[in-house]
Amino acid sequence: MTVMQHIWIVLGVLFVLLNIAAGLIWVERRLLAMWQDRLGPNRAGPLGIFIVLADTLKLFFKEDWIPPFADKWVFILAPAIVVGSVLMSFVIIPFAPGIVVADLNIGLLFFLAMSSLGVYSIVLGGWASNNKYALLGALRGASQMIAYEVFMGLSVMGVVMLSRSFNLIDIVAAQENVWFVVTQPVGFVIFFIAGIAETHRLPFDIPEAESELIAGFHAEYSGMKFGMFFIGEYMGITLISAMTVTMFFGGWLGPAFLPPVLWFFLKTFFFIGLFILLRASLPRPRYDQLIEYGWKILLPLVLVNLLVTGAIALWLKS
Amino acid sequence: MPKIYIDNKSFDVKAGKNLLETCLSLGYDLPYFCWHPAMGSIGACRQCAVRVFKDEEDTKGRIVMSCMENVKEGLRMSVSDEMATAFRAQVVEWLMTNHPHDCPVCDEGGSCHLQDVTVMTGHDYRRFEYKKRTYTNQYLGPFIHHEMNRCIQCYRCVRFYRDYAGGDDLNVFSAHNHVYFGREKDGILQSPFSGNLAEVCPTGVFTDKTLKEHYTRKWDLTTAPSICQHCSLGCNTIPGERYGKLRNIVNRYNGEVNGYFLCDRGRFGYEFVNSENRITQPIIRNRTIEAVSHDLLIQHLAMLLPGQTLIGIGSPRASVESNYSLRELVGKENFYQGVNDDQVFLEQKIVDILQSGCVHTPSLKEIEEADAVLVLGEDIWNTAPIMALAVRQSVMKTAAAESLEQVPLPAWHDVAVKELVQEAKGFLANVTVLPSPLNEIAACSMQGAPDDMARLGFGIAHILNPTLPSVGVIMEKAIIIAEALKHAKRPVIITGTGGCNDGLIRAAYDIAVALKTEDRKPGLAFVLPECNSMGLAMMRAPSLEKVAGRVQNTPNVTVVILENDLYRRIPAAKADAFFRQCKNIIVLDALHNRTTEKAHVLIPAATFAEADGTFVNNEGRAQRSCQVFMPAINTIKESFKWLWEIKALLTSASNGQEKHPDELLARLESSLTQFAGISAVAPPRDFRIHGSAIPRESHRYSGRTAMLSNLAVSEPKPLQDDDSPLSFTMEGYRGMPPAPLIPSFWAPGWNSGQAVNKYQQEVGGPLKGGDPGIRLFEQTTATPVFSRDIPDAFVPRPNKWLLLPQHHIFGTGELSMYTKGIAERSPEPYITLSKWDAEQLGAVKGDLLSVKTDEKIYTFPLIIEESLQDGIVLMPAGLQGMDVWSWGAWVNITK
Amino acid sequence: MLSHLRTMWLVFLHLFHKRETIQYPEEKIQLHPRWRGRIVLTKDPDGGERCVGCYLCAAACPVDCIALQATEDEDGRRYPEFFRINFSRCIFCGYCEEACPTYAIQLIPDFEMAEYKRQDLVFEKEDLLIDSQGKYPGYNFYKVAGLDAGVKEKGKGDNEEEPVDIKSLLP
Incomplete structure (x- = not known):
């Protein structure tokens, strides 16, 4: 691949991703409305799609206020980290054969590393805000991330065992015959749950919890800095959906009447929809229940899954 | 127990x-x-x-x-x-079967004892479905509104009006379920205590008519503890404000002073605060635009004052703080009382007597408990009405106590005690120029010239203590009175400045001192003319006549006149001459009057309702009156604040810091030792209970976000009060405030004034924490010095008459006359002569007579008073717009 | 876990339900007579102001957005000298209507009262008074209140006896 091609791919991925993230503003609101028997945003533009523009403009023109009591530099840094770390994760995702920014042989580990970095934005943002609700949100965020990080990593190990590679292109290729969701159903479920927790989406939006912590770690943020958290969350959804598709649903693989990249996006959108459906239907658990659920149920389960997968893999090999 | x-x-x-x-x-x-x-x-x-x-x-x-x-x-x-x-x-x-459903239009609603009790007993639904009884109402004068439908036949009104206050024109008529409380026919209620009916009536039969003019519910009033401004007794009041206007005054219980009741002058005489005649802006005269802003005024004064000799004229109706601030501004040697020579002389005598500590001066409560009272030459019915009410109680209680010695009955058993007492009365000797309504209950009364009354006093003193000089003839009445006083345990002698005769004061003093024995504690009470006369007199400054002399000999005099209309103090000619000699005249006052017309610079002063201030009453009790509301116009300020601002212009080290009453009283204490203890009159301004100030507004104060929204929809910041521990808002401590700071009587379930029960240590006793007020005179063991200078007997002179003042409860006050109802009841100017004198002049009632005094001739209709001593002419004192006359002068009368 | 999935499924099915949204400015909403909207002052059957200036609405108002001053005409009939509602503060709770003893203040089904300037949300009596009896036709407070305020003489009201003749001792 030439350097030019590479740059085109990078720009293309960036363009598509940011548009999806922004578009999700509209998608989420419309879908939530549908599931609540409402219409949702339908005034600006056809089907209300221009709410994306309106919302973005609003965020740009809102006063970008840094509270006088905040730790100024850390306060500015935090929202940058969230967007940065998520965008970095997309580097290793194979959208279709040949469309990948970096074909790393430790792609999966890179993804885990990057998504763990995201927690810094929450901790730093909550700390720098110098506000007790923000700090509480940050603390919750940190402990939630640590808990779910562990078995998120472990849940995909089954996939790694079966495909014998950390390279995501290899993992997709290994699903040529059967998707890993069939062979690794437990791994899929646990990865998906951990993914929700990673993106701190409802029902696991413990760090922001409007009704208890009045928006938690980003309570003090406004304007485009708040916008970064906002966009970061949507990109997180996209990332987890894309990763799920890549690892358990055969990535770009699909019947040939559609191009591979479209298959990839279709599958991804399905999971994005699932995320939104989760938000529409499930209530938020209590903080201690969430942590307990992680450590006491999901972690043993994922270990058992790993053991069984390993045993079967060994048995098949012998 | x-x-x-x-x-x-x-x-x-x-x-x-x-x-x-x-x-x-x-x-x-x-x-x-x-x-x-x-x-x-x-x-x-x-x-x-x-x-x-x-x-x-x-x-x-x-x-x-x-x-x-x-x-x-x-x-x-x-x-x-x-x-x-x-x-x-x-x-x-x-x-309630007959009580109408008119609470929404009833003025009692929200402070109604009947409402409270109905709620308290749990009655909430009318089962009786038959017709309600109705009554026609009566016109009862300008103070009291009558709505007889609401009556619940408790008889409190007639018991108060007739039995307690001695009125005779309100009664109960008809029978069975038709009993009717009212007058025999429409007409003005004659008793000067009729206003209390509004508080005594548990429901809305009798309500305050002046409040009706600008009706506001109790919960909407901004209230603060205040002191009545209309006589020297210092009754405690609660004025209420709404929308920047004073709405009403209700009684503030003080067990030592006014107890449960106020006189009508005190209760209704508040309307001057809302008067059209108020000075609202600083005025600098002889300019194209005379009304100026605060800054312009200060600029003008800064140019005007340097190099001038400042002379200050204080006022008996200004607070201690304001008078003291003026004294500080002009210096001790340039401060004058603003009261004429004769008055200063009398008041000085009184202060000397009280400061000597030889004799106890009783509070009103102690007068009520006296067992023999001698009123010597003071018309207390008109100059100190609540004292007259207290004297009446003493007469009634003494009679009751004597009867109860024979028959063991509880003292509270009103009907039984009245049956027992019948017509018996305690001892009261009422010695006045003209007969007073108190004579009805007096065992002994006498009319005479002031000198003769004084001689009677000296005669009594001689009988009590034969070492004192004799008046020559032994008067029969002197013996009766002396005997009665001798048999009393707690006799009280009352006199005052109203008789314009120092002999009366000396005689009263001699009697009181002569009565003093181991087991007899006599009291000597003085009545002074105005609400802070005592406080001003205690500063011991020279009189107005002295300042006139001073101004003549000093060039470049700037005179600062504090809340004082000099035309009510000295004859007009003298005042005019005085003003002509002053280079600059600066006047601070609340209302336009003849003195403010003369002012070159006129500064708007706050009235009592807009100011914090301390007033010293006739017994030397200093009491704090708190600001009720902040005037809407910010150029109206307390006089002492203006005076300190002016002082800051003169001293180079001006820090512009505002002076608060607390600091002023503390400084006053250290510079004038006779005021020792006065700074404890009320808790300091930083006093808080659990960190909270005491709210002036009730917990259900309404309209907060709408009352000013016609001006601007954004609500202004709440007003701050730096001068007292009271706040101008609804927020603050809702429990029991210290007694001097009770803004209003309210307790859960007790919305009416009857909530006062909850504020007392025991019902009818002192307020929790002690009744407010600091007494500045204490009795010592000093050896008394008797006065031995007896005036000569009064002898009428041919073609000359002794001019004496006749005080009127409605009419004499300078400020109370702004109330329409009080003005309505004030007399027109008149001349009173005895029958014999009138015959000599060949005049009959209503003829116009001319009196020549102070180089001027006044012509008024004649009133003939049979019991007046020949050789005396009486004229009404202190009517609005009248010149002041030289009381005690001998005048010519022509037809 | 299963119940969670069931929840999600049920929520998902709402995709195919009827929308509840009313497209407001184009489609008008049907308001009920007891809907608590704009506050008005009504008149009694004789055309007189019903409000007697009793201050109960002001006292009941939890946001203190009602201010008024009572006054009287020469017959002794009370009416408000001014009556002001600051609608920028009003929360349309209807307590004022509940408190009103004369049915004067009423909340009516009209909510279209937005303004561009907050100051325009301050309504004076002239803005509030309507020429109608509102929800309670036929009611006249002074007919049942006993006192004589120019509406009826003493004893002529509903359920009232003729005034007592105090000169009579007959039962």
């Missing part, structure tokens, strides 16, 4: 009280109507039913009226008992 059991809880209670008082003192909410702490029980309304049990085993008990039952050792009773509760609810239901 008997022990009684209420609902099986034991209490040690005071003997000699009835169960109702006892329960209320203990904090029980027991409803009542006809009982009043100042008037005792008659058991008419049947509302205060409780169940009393024979002993511990008795479960049946019996229903009794708690106001008619004495406290007995070991008594068992129940307030919350089911049968008693049902009984009380039933009584209210009966009362």
Whole structure:
């Protein structure tokens, strides 16, 4: 691949991703409305799609206020980290054969590393805000991330065992015959749950919890800095959906009447929809229940899954 | 101390009280109507039913009226008992069968005892579906509105009006369920205490007519503890404000001073605060635009004042703080009293006597408890009405006490005691120029010239202490009075400045001192003319005549006149001459008058309702009057604030810091030792309870976000009060405030003024924490010096008459006359002569006579007074717009 | 876990339900007579102002957005000298209507009262008074209140006896 091609791919991925993230503003609101028997945003533009523009403009023109009591530099840094770390994760995702920014042989580990970095934005943002609700949100965020990080990593190990590679292109290729969701159903479920927790989406939006912590770690943020958290969350959804598709649903693989990249996006959108459906239907658990659920149920389960997968893999090999 | 059991809880209670008082003192909410702490029980309304049990085993008990039952050792009773509760609810239901559904248009609503009791007993639904009784109303004068439909026949009004206050034109008519409380026919209620009917009536039959003009509910009033401005007694009041206007005044209980009642001048004389005649902006005269801003005024004064000799004229109606601030501004040697020579002389005499400490000066409460009273030459009915009411109580109580010595009856049993007493009276000797309504209850009364009254006094003193000089003839009345005083344990002698004769004051002093023995504690009470006369006199500054002399000999004089109309102090010619000699005249006052017309610079001063200030009453009791509301116009400020601002212009080291009453009183104490202790008059301005100030507004103050929204929809910041521990908002401490800071009487379930029960240590006793006020005179063991200078007997002179003032409760006050109703009842100027004198002049009633005094001729209609001493002419004192006359001068009268 | 999935499924099915949204400015909403909207002052059957200036609405108002001053005409009939509602503060709780003893203040089904300037949300009596009896036709407070305020003489009201003749001792 030439350097030019590479740059085109990078720009293309960036363009598509940011548009999806922004578009999700509209998608989420419309879908939530549908599931609540409402219409949702339908005034600006056809089907209300221009709410994306309106919302973005609003965020740009809102006063970008840094509270006088905040730790100024850390306060500015935090929202940058969230967007940065998520965008970095997309580097290793194979959208279709040949469309990948970096074909790393430790792609999966890179993804885990990057998504763990995201927690810094929450901790730093909550700390720098110098506000007790923000700090509480940050603390919750940190402990939630640590808990779910562990078995998120472990849940995909089954996939790694079966495909014998950390390279995501290899993992997709290994699903040529059967998707890993069939062979690794437990791994899929646990990865998906951990993914929700990673993106701190409802029902696991413990760090922001409007009704208890009045928006938690980003309570003090406004304007485009708040916008970064906002966009970061949507990109997180996209990332987890894309990763799920890549690892358990055969990535770009699909019947040939559609191009591979479209298959990839279709599958991804399905999971994005699932995320939104989760938000529409499930209530938020209590903080201690969430942590307990992680450590006491999901972690043993994922270990058992790993053991069984390993045993079967060994048995098949012998 | 008997022990009684209420609902099986034991209490040690005071003997000699009835169960109702006892329960209320203990904090029980027991409803009542006809009982009043100042008037005792008659058991008419049947509302205060409780169940009393024979002993511990008795479960049946019996229903009794708690106001008619004495406290007995070991008594068992129940307030919350089911049968008693049902009984009380039933009584209210009966009362309500005829009570109209007009609370929305009733002025009592929201401070109504009947509403409180109805809610307290739980009666909330009218089952009686038949017709309601109606009555026609009467016109009762400018103060009291009558709506007889609302009556619940508790008889409190007539008991107060007739028995307590001695009025005779309000009565009960008709019979059975048609009883009617009113006058024989429409007409003005004559008693000067009629305003109390509005508070005494448990519902809205009698309501305040002046409040009706600008009606506001109690919960909407901004209130603060205040002091009445209309005489020297310093009655405690609660003025209420709404939308920047003063709305009404109600009584503020002070066990030592006014107790439960106010006179009509005090209650209704507040309307000057809302007057059109108020000075609202600083004025610099002789300019194209005379009304100026605050900054322009200060600029002007900064240019005007340097190099000038500042002379200050104080005022007996300005607070201690303002007078002191003026004294600080101009310096001790340039401060004058603003009162004429004769008055200063009399007041100085009084202050000397009280400061000598030889004799005790009683509070009104002590006068009420006196067992013999001699009023010597002071027309207290007109100059100190509440003192007259106290004297009446002393006469009644003494008679009752004497009767109860023979028959053991509880003192609160009003009807029985009245039956027993019949027409008996305690001892009162009323010695005045003209007969007074007090004569009706006086055992001995006398009319005469001031000198003769003084001679009577000296005669009494001589009988009591024969070492004192004799007046020559022994007067029969002197013997009677001396005997009565000798037999009393707590005699009180009352005199004052109203007689314009120092002989009266000296004679009263001699009597009081001569009465002093081991077991006899005489009291000597003085009546002064104005609300802070005593405070000003205690500063011991020279009189107005002295300043006139001073100005003549000094060039470049700037005179600063504090809240004082000099035309009410000295004859107009003298005042004019004085003003001509002053280079600059700076006047601080609240209302335009003849003096403010002369001012070159006129500064708007706050009235009592807009100012914090301390006033010293006739017994030397310093009392704090708190600001009720902030004037809407910010150029109206307390005089002392203006004066300190002016002082800051003169001293180079001006820090511009505002002076607060606390600091001023502390400085006053250190510079004038006679005021020692005055700074404890009220808690300091940083006083807080649990970190909270005391709110002036009720907890249900309404319209906060709408009252100013017509001007600007954004609400202004709440007003701050730096001068007192009171706040201008609804927020603050809602519990029991210290007694000097009670902004209003309210307790849960007790919205009417009857909530005062909750503020007293025991019902009818002192307020919790002690009654407010600091007495500045203490009795010492100093050896008294008798006065031996007896005036000569009065002899009429041919074609000359002795000019004396006649005071009027409605008419004499400078400020009270701004109230329409009071102006309506004020007399037109007149000349009073004795019958013989009138005949000599060949004049009949109504003829126009001319009096020549102070180089001017005044022509007024004649009134003939049979009992007036020949050779005396009486003219009304202090009518609005009248010149002041030289009282005590000999004048010519022509037809 | 299963119940969670069931929840999600049920929520998902709402995709195919009927929308509840009313497209407001184009489609008008049907308001009920007891809907608590704009506050008005009504008149009694004789055309007089019903409000007697009793201050109960002001006292009941939890946001203190009602201010008024009572006054009287020469017959003694009370009416508000001014009556002001600051609608920028009003929360349309209807307590004022509940408190009103004369049915004067009423909340009506009209909510279209937005303004561009907050100051325009301050309504004076002239803005509030309507020429109608509102929800309670036929009611006249002074007919049942006993006192004589120019509406009826003493004893001529509903359920009232003729005034007592105090000169008579007959039962």
